[in-house]
Amino acid sequence: MKFSDFLFCYFILGCFCVISTNGVEASHKVYENLQSHAAATVKQLHRSGYHFQPPMNWINGPMYYNGIYHLFYQYNPKGAVWGNIVWAHSVSKDLINWEALEPAIYPSKHFDINGCWSGSATVLPNNKPVIFYTGIDPDNYQVQNYAVPANLSDPYLHEWIKLDDNPIVVADETMNKTAFRDPTTAWKVGGHWRMLVASRRKHRGMAYLYRSRDFKKWVKAKHPLHSVANTGMFECADFFPVSLYGDNGLDTSSVGPNVKHVLKVSLDLTRFEYYTIGSYIPEPRDKYLVDKNFVDGWEGLRFDYGNYYASKTFFDPSKNRRVLWGWSNESDTAQDDINKGWAGLQTIPRKLWLDPSGKQLLLWPIEEIETLRGQKVQLSNQKLKLGEPVEVKGITAAQADVDVTFTIPNLDKAEAFDPSWTNAQDLCGLKGSTVQGGVGPFGLLTLASENLEEYTPVFFRVFKGQDKHVFLLCSDASSSSLRESGLYKPSFAGFVDVDLAAEKKISLRSLIDHSVVESFGAGGKTCITSRVYPTLAVFDNAHLFVFNNGIETITADVEAWSMGKPCKMNN
Numbered sequence: 349m350k351f352s353d354f355l356f357c358y359f360i361l362g363c364f365c366v367i368s369t370n371g372v373e374a375s376h377k378v379y380e381n382l383q384s385h386a387a388a389t390v391k392q393l394h395r396s397g398y399h400f401q402p403p404m405n406w407i408n409g410p411m412y413y414n415g416i417y418h419l420f421y422q423y424n425p426k427g428a429v430w431g432n433i434v435w436a437h438s439v440s441k442d443l444i445n446w447e448a449l450e451p452a453i454y455p456s457k458h459f460d461i462n463g464c465w466s467g468s469a470t471v472l473p474n475n476k477p478v479i480f481y482t483g484i485d486p487d488n489y490q491v492q493n494y495a496v497p498a499n500l501s502d503p504y505l506h507e508w509i510k511l512d513d514n515p516i517v518v519a520d521e522t523m524n525k526t527a528f529r530d531p532t533t534a535w536k537v538g539g540h541w542r543m544l545v546a547s548r549r550k551h552r553g554m555a556y557l558y559r560s561r562d563f564k565k566w567v568k569a570k571h572p573l574h575s576v577a578n579t580g581m582f583e584c585a586d587f588f589p590v591s592l593y594g595d596n597g598l599d600t601s602s603v604g605p606n607v608k609h610v611l612k613v614s615l616d617l618t619r620f621e622y623y624t625i626g627s628y629i630p631e632p633r634d635k636y637l638v639d640k641n642f643v644d645g646w647e648g649l650r651f652d653y654g655n656y657y658a659s660k661t662f663f664d665p666s667k668n669r670r671v672l673w674g675w676s677n678e679s680d681t682a683q684d685d686i687n688k689g690w691a692g693l694q695t696i697p698r699k700l701w702l703d704p705s706g707k708q709l710l711l712w713p714i715e716e717i718e719t720l721r722g723q724k725v726q727l728s729n730q731k732l733k734l735g736e737p738v739e740v741k742g743i744t745a746a747q748a749d750v751d752v753t754f755t756i757p758n759l760d761k762a763e764a765f766d767p768s769w770t771n772a773q774d775l776c777g778l779k780g781s782t783v784q785g786g787v788g789p790f791g792l793l794t795l796a797s798e799n800l801e802e803y804t805p806v807f808f809r810v811f812k813g814q815d816k817h818v819f820l821l822c823s824d825a826s827s828s829s830l831r832e833s834g835l836y837k838p839s840f841a842g843f844v845d846v847d848l849a850a851e852k853k854i855s856l857r858s859l860i861d862h863s864v865v866e867s868f869g870a871g872g873k874t875c876i877t878s879r880v881y882p883t884l885a886v887f888d889n890a891h892l893f894v895f896n897n898g899i900e901t902i903t904a905d906v907e908a909w910s911m912g913k914p915c916k917m918n919n
């Protein structure tokens with residue numbers, strides 16, 4: 349079977365969450381009844397137009413090498429059988445158009461015979477790339493392996509070789525051999541390379557640190573780089589530097605006085621990711637000190653407060669930026685995925701850098717996505733009065749890029765903030781888009797049917813806190829579909845750290861693509877990805893509105909574009 353044929357065998361999807369939840373234990377939910385029915389055709393309803401949509405994806409190691417972007421992702425060509433997880437491989441020159449190649453890594457040796465799970469790529473200073481990945485061995489233990497390109501002159505690096513000195517890292521007696529995975533991109537300071545492997549010790553999330561002089565013999569450091577009590581298993585750890593000044597990215601080995609470090613972990617138990625920012629002190633012994641005032645645990649900052657997991661960053665030297673890529677799973681059922689013939693997508697890659705405040709990161713869709721912008725409409729100085737939504741007409745609302753700046757003349761009418769509202773998602777559930785407020789809710793009604801039977805609102809709401817205003821950004825799926833059963837419709841939300849005293853403006857950008865809405869509040873301070881499945885608001889019957897259900901009148905300046913399809917989309 350050619351790879352392009354089995355790209356359409358998408359029935360493994362139900363297992364995705366299981367890989368990460370339970371490793372190889374018996375509790376795998378394998379949807380056996382679903383395994384053998386490939387969808388005859390890929391259903392177009394709800395399929396995204398401009399997002400990368402492989403059959404199944406869990407970012408392994410995005411990489412830039414000699415002018416080409418490589419995306420490796422987790423994929424099972426044979427259905428839901430655990431042992432066959434391979435590294436599928438696609439290449440691109442612009443992060444927009446993609447070409448699928450043969451899988452880069454698949455089970456073939458004793459050290460990965462039961463699976464080739466996530467990992468990372470590192471480009472060594474001699475311009476040679478190396479992949480680290482987790483192999484599942486005959487005992488179902490998780491071990492760390494490496495692979496190198498068979499032919500460095502091949503611009504696409506089709507073929508990868510696993511050398512016989514694998515595995516390079518195995519869990520020792522003090523560690524859990526079935527919870528030890530996802531090696532990071534390596535970095536080098538002084539004479540030593542370092543990398544992390546994610547794990548757990550009872551309920552403590554662990555980021556074990558390994559060091560090597562020659563990139564082959566790796567020795568576990570006496571202390572993990574970081575660990576956090578009561579988080580549960582860490583997965584897909586990512587550790588990278590950000591510049592204190594400006595928005596340029598840094599090579600993963602950068603250290604120095606103008607550099608901060610970020611540690612991100614995906615939490616298996618909550619199915620969310622969180623990050624901290626801190627200082628990395630490599631010598632004499634590696635220390636990562638989280639800056640004051642960061643929450644290190646389930647309530648910490650997130651790259652995205654919605655459907656977003658297993659992300660990885662990489663340094664893109666061609667544009668001097670750090671690029672983040674995350675996976676967004678479906679919010680319908682496994683049976684729906686079988687019927688659709690596909691599931692899961694990659695969010696639009698995001699450039700990532702440190703906010704000037706140092707208190708958080710900023711994320712913004714890579715500029716290349718703007719090349720897909722087509723027909724443009726604009727609404728200037730549009731007054732938004734309580735309960736009078738205004739339609740943004742003239743674009744394909746099911747596949748669009750919308751950028752709005754809201755001007756709030758006065759914050760006096762903001763509702764009082766109850767300090768017990770610590771959970772943004774609960775608060776959004778309580779104060780939905782139709783619950784009248786003082787300042788807000790105002791924002792967009794995306795993927796809306798003409799008469800608003802269905803809509804996915806993305807909106808701000810402002811509260812008066814004890815000593816400052818509190819901004820909430822919601823992306824609420826609860827009214828997204830008339831379909832009542834089998835859909836997960838959370839009211840995703842995050843707080844937005846802004847001070848409107850001076851400017852009185854706040855921006856919102858949403859990338860809308862049939863069943864995915866990716867939103868960026870306040871220039872990328874708070875991001876939320878929602879997956880929704882309208883029944884009426886599909887294709888040309890989807891509409892877009894700006895709205896305000898607060899007493900204070902808000903002004904909106906809207907720019908919106910129809911979005912095109914890339915020429916080459918992997919399949």
Ligand SMILES: *[C@@H]1O[C@H](CO)[C@@H](O)[C@H](O)[C@H]1NC(C)=O
Nearest residue numbers: 498499500501502503504505
């Ligand atoms: C390596 O790749 C180059 C470029 O594609 C090709 O010309 C050459 O034949 C390849 N070498 C081998 C040994 O396959």
Ligand SMILES: *[C@@H]1O[C@H](CO)[C@@H](O)[C@H](O)[C@H]1NC(C)=O
Nearest residue numbers: 370371373524525526527550
């Ligand atoms: C090791 O990890 C596995 C998978 O997460 C878990 O089921 C098991 O209980 C862990 N063992 C110990 C001793 O913590």
Ligand SMILES: *[C@H]1O[C@@H](CO)[C@H](O)[C@@H](O)[C@@H]1NC(C)=O
Nearest residue numbers: 365619656657677678679836
């Ligand atoms: C995506 O799917 C929803 C609905 O099934 C689950 O609730 C989430 O936990 C899941 N997210 C991840 C990261 O697996």
